[in-house]
Amino acid sequence: MNKRVIIRGIRDLLLDRWDLFEELFLESRLHQLLRIRNEDNRRVASNIIREALETANIRLIYLGRRESFDVAWQALGDANNQGQIYVSSISLRRLQEAYRLANQNVDDVYQRFWLPVAEMFTQREEAISINGLIHQTFSQDQQDRPVVIVDLSEESLIKAVEEPQAEGLER
Secondary structure: OOOOEEEEEHHHEEOOOHHHHHHHHHHOOHHHHOOOOOHHHHHHHHHHHHHHHHHOOOOHHHOOOHHHHHHHHHHHHOHHHHHHHOOOHHHHHHHHHHHHHHHOOHHHHHHHHHHHHHHHHOOOOOOEEHHHHHHHHHOOOOOOOOEEEEEOOHHHHHHHHHHHHHHHHHO
16 A cells, blocks of 8 residues: 555644634643643633634634734733632632733733744644645545544644744744
8 A cells, every 4th residue: 555644743734713722722831821720720711712812803813913912811811800710819819920920021921822822823834724634635536545644642732832932932
């Protein structure tokens, strides 16, 4: 069997669904920055961001824009939303203090923590949408259908989110 093999990593894909955004965002280091440690709390924070962005009618392809980040960042800074993330007063104060400190250098937060995730939803020359990959693989007019491997491992996901952050630190 001499099939052509195509291997794609998460950064090779143009992501186009809100649920993917939330899942990727769960792994981003923004939660560490804000000291949101528990996965359930991170999930609440990710949902708050998604709802704020959807309410502002921001499409996924525009997540990389600074205005999109500002909507998400303001939602995370909202006292009511912070109270949804953490109910206990100690954890809530820890979140509020971490947000206050991060807010002093919000441009850095945007560059290092927001953009690496947002860029995976932005049109890039080398990226292919999931639907495009499916069409490329199963197209009726293609006689030699390739075997496609998409690396969605946790390691690949973490590398995709952290690698651009590390690059940003070197500049």
